[in-house]
Amino acid sequence: MDSGALLFKQSSIRPGQQKQETLTARGIAQAMQAMNCRAVGIAPRDLAGGIDLLKEIQDKQNLNWLSMNLVDPKTQQPIFIPSMHVVVDGTGITILGLTDNQADRGKDANYSILPWQEVLPEAIARTAGSTDMVILLSNYPEKINNEIAGTIDGIDLILQSGHSTSNKPPNKIKNTLLAQTGARGKYLGLMHVNWTENGQWGENISDRIRAEQNRLDRINWQIGRMEKRSRDKNLENDKRYKQLTMEKDLANKKIAALQKAKEQATGEPCSFTNQFIGLKSSMPEDREIQAIIDQTTLEVNRLNRKRVHTSARQQNSVLSTLAGWQQCRQCHPKQVSFWQTTDHAGAWQTLKQDNQQFNEDCLLCHVTLPYYDADRVRAENLLLQLPASLNTVGCEACHGPAAAHSKDPEVAQTILPNEKTCLQCHTPDHDDNFVFSDKLGKIRCPRG
Numbered sequence: 001m002d003s004g005a006l007l008f009k010q011s012s013i014r015p016g017q018q019k020q021e022t023l024t025a026r027g028i029a030q031a032m033q034a035m036n037c038r039a040v041g042i043a044p045r046d047l048a049g050g051i052d053l054l055k056e057i058q059d060k061q062n063l064n065w066l067s068m069n070l071v072d073p074k075t076q077q078p079i080f081i082p083s084m085h086v087v088v089d090g091t092g093i094t095i096l097g098l099t100d101n102q103a104d105r106g107k108d109a110n111y112s113i114l115p116w117q118e119v120l121p122e123a124i125a126r127t128a129g130s131t132d133m134v135i136l137l138s139n140y141p142e143k144i145n146n147e148i149a150g151t152i153d154g155i156d157l158i159l160q161s162g163h164s165t166s167n168k169p170p171n172k173i174k175n176t177l178l179a180q181t182g183a184r185g186k187y188l189g190l191m192h193v194n195w196t197e198n199g200q201w202g203e204n205i206s207d208r209i210r211a212e213q214n215r216l217d218r219i220n221w222q223i224g225r226m227e228k229r230s231r232d233k234n235l236e237n238d239k240r241y242k243q244l245t246m247e248k249d250l251a252n253k254k255i256a257a258l259q260k261a262k263e264q265a266t267g268e269p270c271s272f273t274n275q276f277i278g279l280k281s282s283m284p285e286d287r288e289i290q291a292i293i294d295q296t297t298l299e300v301n302r303l304n305r306k307r308v309h310t311s312a313r314q315q316n317s318v319l320s321t322l323a324g325w326q327q328c329r330q331c332h333p334k335q336v337s338f339w340q341t342t343d344h345a346g347a348w349q350t351l352k353q354d355n356q357q358f359n360e361d362c363l364l365c366h367v368t369l370p371y372y373d374a375d376r377v378r379a380e381n382l383l384l385q386l387p388a389s390l391n392t393v394g395c396e397a398c399h400g401p402a403a404a405h406s407k408d409p410e411v412a413q414t415i416l417p418n419e420k421t422c423l424q425c426h427t428p429d430h431d432d433n434f435v436f437s438d439k440l441g442k443i444r445c446p447r448g
């Protein structure tokens with residue numbers, strides 16, 4: 001299961017990226033299906049490609065979108081399945097989808113999103129008696145999910161997504177457990193649930209009785225020792241003794257209450273274990289999923305290769321500030337020769353070997369574009385048609401645009417890179433062991 005915010009990075013598609021982003025979205029859906037995903041909630045971001053794309057994915061990739069409050073504006077009826085019922089090991093489970101209605105969704109009149117207060121209480125009421133367990137897939141922020149758990153009874157588990165990048169150990173509000181896995185596919189959340197007739201989350205009562213019994217034994221031992229040591233003294237007025245006897249009474253009462261609860265409960269309370277599995281790059285790839293990724297990225301590359309010839313480069317571009325590495329050779333031959341031995345010089349070639357040299361999601365870090373301003377670079381349509389001299393992580397990726405400096409080095413200065421410069425590209429996603437001081441040594445240009 002997933003609570004949504006899967007398909008797109010933002011709530012709208014960037015200009016010119018319609019095809020690449022919908023291709024990628026389809027690939028993601030295909031991979032989710034290959035991983036046996038039973039149900040996916042719809043977050044506002046999943047709507048970036050429009051309702052029709054979601055419908056198409058539902059039909060072609062067999063992915064079950066769930067949302068009870070994403071409705072047709074005319075009929076007010078859900079556009080996708082509001083909930084589904086599955087039986088796992090004899091336990092009937094109802095899964096409900098809820099879409100965050102707080103985002104501004106622009107002018108799309110194809111759908112509206114109702115606030116949870118209008119639909120959720122009724123939907124939960126309808127499940128009463130007909131299911132053993134209720135799971136809500138919600139992409140509302142945590143604060144609202146907490147409010148939902150606090151005000152509506154009958155939801156056993158809320159899986160949330162889309163608003164935070166961190167893992168959160170499950171936390172319980174009344175009888176609702178709330179759980180969340182870090183965003184963007186970095187972790188897998190693995191939760192084992194032991195759901196019993198009891199229907200209430202709790203620690204195992206027998207364990208609690210045993211713990212209480214141990215406590216009582218310790219108290220009795222302390223009381224016994226005090227009595228033994230002060231045979232003649234009157235202990236009635238001893239503060240410590242009084243305290244211990246009071247604790248003894250309390251422990252006895254607690255054990256009695258727990259034993260009674262145990263007799264009355266139908267079965268043991270429900271329990272779970274939870275684990276986060278970090279999806280590190282060192283983990284072996286799954287063959288089937290890798291094939292989907294390869295196919296998707298190859299299609300993206302093919303698609304963009306065609307675009308190269310149809311999209312016009314804008315005038316007044318950031319390109320005019322860049323010289324390209326060949327320009328530097330005349331005055332800095334030593335540094336150029338050194339740089340050519342570093343991996344940076346072959347960064348674009350690396351993409352080409354993978355048939356990814358037209359994938360705009362990769363190019364940003366494998367070419368020379370100084371102000372790491374993805375939006376501007378994309379708006380100017382630069383990535384696909386850089387001159388060969390910039391198709392590499394060249395001098396100006398670290399030293400800044402140097403066209404002016406090359407013409408008149410006395411007047412126009414360059415910059416020297418610091419850690420921040422590197423981190424624009426050496427992000428944890430692409431380099432999970434970047435230590436500046438270590439790596440600097442490998443690429444620092446020679447003096448003179």
Ligand code: HEC
Binds near residue numbers: 324328
């Ligand atoms: C016409 C000769 C010439 C060209 C072409 C040239 N430079 Fe320079 N560069 C110089 C001179 C001269 C200095 C020393 C200037 C100074 O110390 O103020 C210098 C200094 C530098 C420095 C050191 C700056 C510092 O603060 O220590 C860097 C980095 C640099 N250049 C990068 C480049 C890059 C990158 C290119 C190509 C895009 C380039 N230069 C092209 C002449 C040139």
Ligand code: HEC
Binds near residue numbers: 343419
């Ligand atoms: C424009 C993006 C970009 C910037 C800025 C950048 N790098 Fe890189 N770096 C790359 C890419 C891409 C590769 C991989 C090239 C390849 O193998 O094809 C790489 C490879 C390396 C490598 C070799 C592989 C490794 O990890 O040992 C080192 C070392 C390195 N970079 C250090 C740095 C340092 C230090 C800085 C900052 C001073 C820096 N880089 C700035 C993109 C960048």
Ligand code: HEC
Binds near residue numbers: 354359427430
């Ligand atoms: C945010 C910047 C960034 C983006 C985006 C990016 N890369 Fe890289 N890439 C790097 C850096 C940094 C390295 C060097 C890391 C290292 O070697 O430790 C690298 C190294 C590589 C390498 C050589 C090292 C290896 O892992 O075998 C390949 C291949 C590669 N990238 C392919 C891609 C492809 C394909 C894409 C697009 C799907 C992409 N990169 C997108 C920054 C990026």
Ligand code: HEC
Binds near residue numbers: 339416
């Ligand atoms: C990955 C980042 C990176 C790239 C790419 C890079 N440099 Fe450097 N360069 C550095 C660093 C780091 C220093 C040392 C800065 C310092 O001393 O603080 C340096 C120093 C220099 C200096 C000054 C040397 C001195 O006398 O102190 C020059 C000149 C220079 N680089 C030119 C170039 C040229 C030309 C290219 C392209 C062929 C290039 N650099 C590519 C990172 C880079």
